Each structure stands twice: as structure tokens, then as C-alpha cells.
Amino acid sequence: MRFITSKNNIINELSLLQGIVEKRTTMPILSSIMIRATKGTVEMMGTDLEVGLRTKFEADVRTDGRAAVNGRRLFEFIKLLPEDQEIEFIKKDEHLIVRSGESEIKVLTASEEDFPEIQASDFEKGISWNFSDFKEMIDCVLYAITQEQRYYLSGALLSIKKNQLELVSTDGHRLSYTKREFEGLNVDKEVNQIVSKKTLNELKKFENEKVDFDFDDNSLYFRVNNRVLISRIIESKFPNYQAVIPRDNPNILTVDKEALIRAIKRVAILSSEKSKGIKFDLSGDELRLFSSNPEFGEARDKLTVEYRGKDMEIGFNSQYLLDFMETVSCDRVIFEIKDENSAVLIKPESEPEGVYFYVLMPMKI
Numbered sequence: 001m002r003f004i005t006s007k008n009n010i011i012n013e014l015s016l017l018q019g020i021v022e023k024r025t026t027m028p029i030l031s032s033i034m035i036r037a038t039k040g041t042v043e044m045m046g047t048d049l050e051v052g053l054r055t056k057f058e059a060d061v062r063t064d065g066r067a068a069v070n071g072r073r074l075f076e077f078i079k080l081l082p083e084d085q086e087i088e089f090i091k092k093d094e095h096l097i098v099r100s101g102e103s104e105i106k107v108l109t110a111s112e113e114d115f116p117e118i119q120a121s122d123f124e125k126g127i128s129w130n131f132s133d134f135k136e137m138i139d140c141v142l143y144a145i146t147q148e149q150r151y152y153l154s155g156a157l158l159s160i161k162k163n164q165l166e167l168v169s170t171d172g173h174r175l176s177y178t179k180r181e182f183e184g185l186n187v188d189k190e191v192n193q194i195v196s197k198k199t200l201n202e203l204k205k206f207e208n209e210k211v212d213f214d215f216d217d218n219s220l221y222f223r224v225n226n227r228v229l230i231s232r233i234i235e236s237k238f239p240n241y242q243a244v245i246p247r248d249n250p251n252i253l254t255v256d257k258e259a260l261i262r263a264i265k266r267v268a269i270l271s272s273e274k275s276k277g278i279k280f281d282l283s284g285d286e287l288r289l290f291s292s293n294p295e296f297g298e299a300r301d302k303l304t305v306e307y308r309g310k311d312m313e314i315g316f317n318s319q320y321l322l323d324f325m326e327t328v329s330c331d332r333v334i335f336e337i338k339d340e341n342s343a344v345l346i347k348p349e350s351e352p353e354g355v356y357f358y359v360l361m362p363m364k365i
Contacts, residue, residue, distance in 0.1 A: 001065025001091035003037045007081050007100075009057040013044055014075040016227065019202050020046040020053045021071045029114045033071035035089070035096075038064045045118050046071055051198050052118040052230040067091045068110040074098065077105050119230055121214040121221040129165060129182040131211040131224060133353070137167050138200045140178040140356050143323040145197040146171035156200060157238040158220075160191040160213070168241050173361050174320055175241055180354035193220055194238055199231040245359055246345045249336035251309025253282060254349060257333050260287075261325050263301040267291045268318035270299040278318045279365045282337075283311045291318075291365075314340045315365030324358040 014033075022030040025048075033046040042059045045052065074096075078087065081100050090097040095106045141156045159166040163186075166179045193215065203211075203222060212223040220231045267278050271291035281288035287305045292298040314337065325333065330348040337344050340362060347357040 001035070001037050001067055002063040002089065003042055003059040003061040004086055004088050005042065005057065005059035007078060007083060007085050007087060009059065010042075010087070011075075011078055013055040013057055013227075014071070014078060016055065016202070016205055017044060017046040017053055017071050018075055019198075019205065020048060020051055022048045023072065029068070029110055029116070031070055031072065032068040032110045032115060033074070034066060034068050034112070034115050034118075036066040037061045037089075045115075047116055047118050047230075048198075049116060050196060050232050051202065053202070054118060054120070054228040054230070056226045065091050066112055067096045068112050068115045069096045069107050070110075073105075073107060077103075119216075119219050119221075121216070121219075121223075121228070121230075123212050123214045123221070123223060125187075125214055127160070127185070127187060127213040128210050129185050129213075131206070131208050133180055133182070134165070134211055135204055136353070137165070137178045137180060138204055139327050141167045141169035141176045142197065142200055142204075143327070144169040144171055144174050144176040145200075153239075155194040155196040155234050157241070158191070158193050158195045160185070160187050162186060168238070170239060170241060170244075173317070175244060175359040176324070177241070177245075177358075178354065178356045191215065192238070194234040194236060195220060196231055196234060199229060202229055244343060245357075246336065246338060246343050249338040249342075249345060251282070251312060251337040251339075252307070253287065253309070253335040253337065254306040254332055255287060255303060255335070256305075257325055257328060257331060259303055260333070261322065263289050263303055264318050264321055264325075267299045267301050268322075270296050271318055275363065276318045276320075277315050277363055277365045278321075279313055279315045281313050282307055282309070309337065312337065312340060314344075315363045316344075316360065317363055320360055324360075328356070329353065 017033050033044050036043045041056050043056045045054050085100050087100045094109055096109050097106050146153045156167050156169040168177050206224040208225040214221040222229045267289040270293050271278050278291045287303045289301040328348045330350045332349040334349055335346050344360050
């Protein structure tokens with residue numbers, strides 16, 4: 001294998017592969033990326049067996065071939081080369097030689113036969129939607145995905161219907177839901193699949209006007225421009241989230257979002273580091289916020305709000321509140337509250353870009 005390309009062609013693709021390949025693994029081959037050169041194009045691939053990436057760039061391919069090489073070391077070397085520099089890659093015996101000007105490294109290659117097969121898709125189903133809107137939806141659910149052994153909670157539920165897409169995530173303490181309409185989004189039948197947190201995180205790094213989607217019995221495929229992200233299907237049943245969404249909560253709080261964010265941050269400074277708990281005291285048109293920590297002291301704040309309901313004290317995890325507030329684009333948010341012990345529905349006052357709401361369990365303070 002031998003090819004020549006510019007740093008600009010390869011560096012972004014190598015950077016994206018760093019989020020895919022395993023840095024610490026009992027299988028050394030998972031620290032490698034596969035490079036395959038043929039007919040003016042170089043394809044690079046990486047996988048951790050759960051998520052894979054295929055990406056292509058243009059190159060002057062002198063000799064077809066392939067090589068499996070440590071992805072991190074290759075990236076670190078090329079990253080330090082001058083901009084707009086041409087780079088030559090030569091596979092010779094059991095080494096990959098990378099040369100640019102007077103700079104050169106000779107990296108030991110791994111066995112190409114040991115490199116895991118990464119599935120491909122032809123995207124014949126023709127499923128696609130606006131990518132920038134989809135990334136905004138990812139931001140709305142990513143924070144509520146947990147990292148634990150229950151696989152059905154380690155990702156977000158992706159539901160695709162005709163002209164409609166939904167994302168839902170939960171960690172058992174809170175639930176985030178978002179829905180948008182996409183004209184021309186066509187599926188033969190409803191699709192419901194759990195997409196891993198890592199897959200969603202990696203998708204956020206891409207840029208393009210649209211994303212193409214496909215799936216088979218084993219994997220989900222997301223094509224964004226010259227890149228295809230492959231995510232192994234999580235074989236678990238997502239919780240019945242509809243059952244936990246509160247209905248007709250009678251106590252309604254409407255508050256300026258930015259003012260509430262600032263007040264929460266001030267009061268949370270003295271909250272317990274473990275629970276991050278703060279208390280809301282609702283009465284008339286006032287919201288009093290309070291936190292205490294035996295080691296440091298107490299913090300209080302007060303906001304003028306719109307509130308229809310009975311006087312109430314209710315506790316929340318302050319970080320859980322901020323996670324939602326900082327992803328809402330409108331000026332004011334609404335809390336629909338039943339009582340001090342039941343799930344609270346939080347949503348933007350206006351929803352010009354679709355549906356977005358948050359279900360949060362209160363906590364004892």
C-alpha cells in the first residue's frame with residue numbers, strides 16, 4: 001500500500017476515530033484503525049465492538065492495499081505536522097511508514113486478519129432527516145442517559161414514524177422527551193431502537209445538512225457526508241415511559257428561565273456535594289430557594305414568579321434542574337406539580353421547534 005494525501009484531508013477523520021477506538025483494552029487490536037487504499041480513495045475504520053466508524057477521504061493512491069495501525073500514535077504524529085503538508089504512507093513488510101518533509105515515523109502494524117469486521121449498509125430504505133435539528137434533539141436527551149449495567153438505560157430510545165422522530169432517555173430518577181416533525185421522513189413501519197450514549201456523543205461531532213439512516217438485525221447506521229457511524233443494536237426493552245408522565249398536575253409555576261438558572265447556581269454552592277439538593281418554597285407570587293450543608297452553612301434566594309396552586313415545599317437535585325434548563329431555548333419554563341412526593345413535569349412555555357419536556361422526581365431535603 002502506498003498513497004499521498006494532505007494533512008487537511010486526513011486529520012479530521014483521524015480525530016473522529018479517536019472517540020471510537022479503545023484506549024485501554026484486553027484486545028490490543030481494538031486500539032488499531034484499519035486503513036484501506038484503493039482507486040483514489042482511502043477508507044479508515046475503527047471499532048470498540050459496540051460502535052464503529054467508516055470514513056473516507058481523497059488521496060493519490062499509488063498502490064492499493066491495507067494496514068492496521070495504532071490509531072492514537074498515528075493521530076498524534078500527523079497532528080504535529082505543518083498545515084497543508086503532503087503526507088506519504090507506505091506499507092512495507094510489518095510497518096507503516098509515514099513521511100512528510102524531513103519528518104518520518106515507522107509504526108509496527110497489527111494483523112489485518114485480527115481486525116474485527118465492520119458492517120456496511122447500502123442505505124436503500126431512503127430514510128433521512130435534517131441533521132442540525134437532530135443534534136439539537138440529542139442535546140435534549142443526552143444528559144439523562146445513565147452509565148450502568150442495565151443496558152436499556154444506557155442509551156436513548158429512537159422512534160421513527162411517518163414525518164416524525166422521537167428521542168427519549170431516562171436514568172430512573174428523571175426522563176427527557178423530545179419530538180420533531182420532519183417533512184418527507186418515510187418509513188414502511190414504525191422503528192423503535194435504543195441508541196447508545198456513545199453513538200449519540202459521536203454523532204454530535206459531525207457536520208452536514210442531513211443524516212441518512214438504515215438498520216438491519218444487528219446494527220444501526222448513520223451516514224453523515226463521507227462518514228458512516230455503526231451502532232450495535234441494544235437488545236433490551238426500553239421502559240414504558242408513557243406510564244410515568246404526569247397528567248393534570250394542578251399546581252402550576254411559571255418562571256423566567258435565566259433568572260431561575262442563576263438562583264439555582266447561587267443556592268447550590270452550599271448544597272450537599274453528594275445529593276446537590278435544594279428546596280423550593282412556593283407561596284403566592286414568590287419562589288424561595290434554600291440549601292444547607294452542615295460543613296459550610298446555608299444559602300437562600302428569592303424570585304418573583306407566576307404560581308397557581310397551594311403553598312408547598314419541594315426538593316430537587318439542583319444539577320438535574322440545570323441539565324434541563326440549559327438546553328431549553330425559550331425565555332420561560334413551566335413546572336406542573338402534583339405534590340411534594342410525585343413526579344413533576346417541566347417544559348418550555350413555548351415550543352416553536354417541536355415538543356420537549358422533562359419529568360423529574362423530587363427529593364427529600
